[in-house]
Amino acid sequence: MADTATTASVAAASAANASSDAPPFQLGKPRFQQTSFYGRFRHFLDIIDPRTLFVTERRLREAVQLLEDYKHGTLRPGVTNEQLWSAQKIKQAILHPDTNEKIFMPFRMSGYIPFGTPIVVGLLLPNQTLASTVFWQWLNQSHNACVNYANRNATKPSPVSKFIQGYLGAVISAVSIAVGLNVLVQKANKFTPATRLLIQRFVPFPAVGRLSCRHAPGCSSLCKASCAWQPSAWPCHWPSASSHRCQRLKHPS
Numbered sequence: 001m002a003d004t005a006t007t008a009s010v011a012a013a014s015a016a017n018a019s020s021d022a023p024p025f026q027l028g029k030p031r032f033q034q035t036s037f038y039g040r041f042r043h044f045l046d047i048i049d050p051r052t053l054f055v056t057e058r059r060l061r062e063a064v065q066l067l068e069d070y071k072h073g074t075l076r077p078g079v080t081n082e083q084l085w086s087a088q089k090i091k092q093a094i095l096h097p098d099t100n101e102k103i104f105m106p107f108r109m110s111g112y113i114p115f116g117t118p119i120v121v122g123l124l125l126p127n128q129t130l131a132s133t134v135f136w137q138w139l140n141q142s143h144n145a146c147v148n149y150a151n152r153n154a155t156k157p158s159p160v161s162k163f164i165q166g167y168l169g170a171v172i173s174a175v176s177i178a179v180g181l182n183v184l185v186q187k188a189n190k191f192t193p194a195t196r197l198l199i200q201r202f203v204p205f206p207a208v209g210r211l212s213c214r215h216a217p218g219c220s221s222l223c224k225a226s227c228a229w230q231p232s233a234w235p236c237h238w239p240s241a242s243s244h245r246c247q248r249l250k251h252p253s
Contacts, residue, residue, distance in 0.1 A: 022080065022082040022085055024081060025088075027071060027088070031046065031085045031089075032046075046089055047093070047109050047110070048109055048112055050111065050114050052089065052090055052093035052094065052108075052110045053105055053108070053114070055090050055093075055094065060090060060091070060095075062087075063086070063087035063088075063090040063091050064087075064091055064095075066079065066083065066084065067088060070084060093108060093110045094108065096150075096151070098154035098155050099154050103150050103151065106143070106146070107150035107151070109147075109151065115143070116143060119136065119140050119143055120140075122135075122136040122139070123136045123137070126197065127197075128182075130179065133175075133179055133182060134175050134178075134179065137171070137174045137178050138174075138175065140174070141167070141171045141174050142171070145163070145166070145170065
């Protein structure tokens with residue numbers, strides 16, 4: 001019955017889609033082909049598109065209703081593939097696929113660049129004090145942990161204590177690495193002041209790179225994005241993933 005309804009929706013939209021460049025709409029599937037790097041790259045750009053941060057509540061309800069109409073075969077005539085892809089993009093960017101609740105704006109994938117960029121700038125500030133180093137490392141790990149928790153796989157709930165332990169471990173490790181490397185560089189007498197300053201600029205990278213994927217298991221949104229370069233990496237390294245946002249369950253090991 002569901003297949004018949006979906007077929008009816010496709011037929012209702014086919015005439016309006018005749019001149020559209022958008023590919024035929026597939027509910028729950030990526031818009032762009034995932035068999036090529038370019039397709040995965042465009043899919044990734046869709047995920048992090050910050051324009052979805054400005055979608056109004058009314059537009060969100062319309063997008064959700066449009067997808068429901070498509071699902072149940074009650075799609076009104078004249079709806080294009082472009083409109084359907086846009087509706088799905090909006091829904092997936094704002095609502096958690098498992099809980100169907102809105103994700104807090106700074107922790108959405110579409111908010112990762114606008115909200116994460118100031119933190120990256122803070123991490124790379126020159127001549128940082130001990131206090132500023134600790135602050136920026138803590139803020140970075142806190143933001144990453146919140147993003148991962150907000151986009152977690154909610155179909156298999158994990159104890160909150162597990163996330164807290166991972167978060168504390170990531171913060172302590174990141175701060176220790178950053179502070180320790182800064183101290184070592186400052187004590188390295190064989191470096192000129194200019195060389196020492198240059199090396200200190202790169203101190204945040206090992207601290208961030210070593211720990212960014214360890215503080216919160218069960219992420220769903222980040223899973224597909226982290227594998228965007230090579231789909232052969234699926235299933236990804238996360239303990240669990242939501243089938244709505246990554247391909248882990250579609251590529252069983």
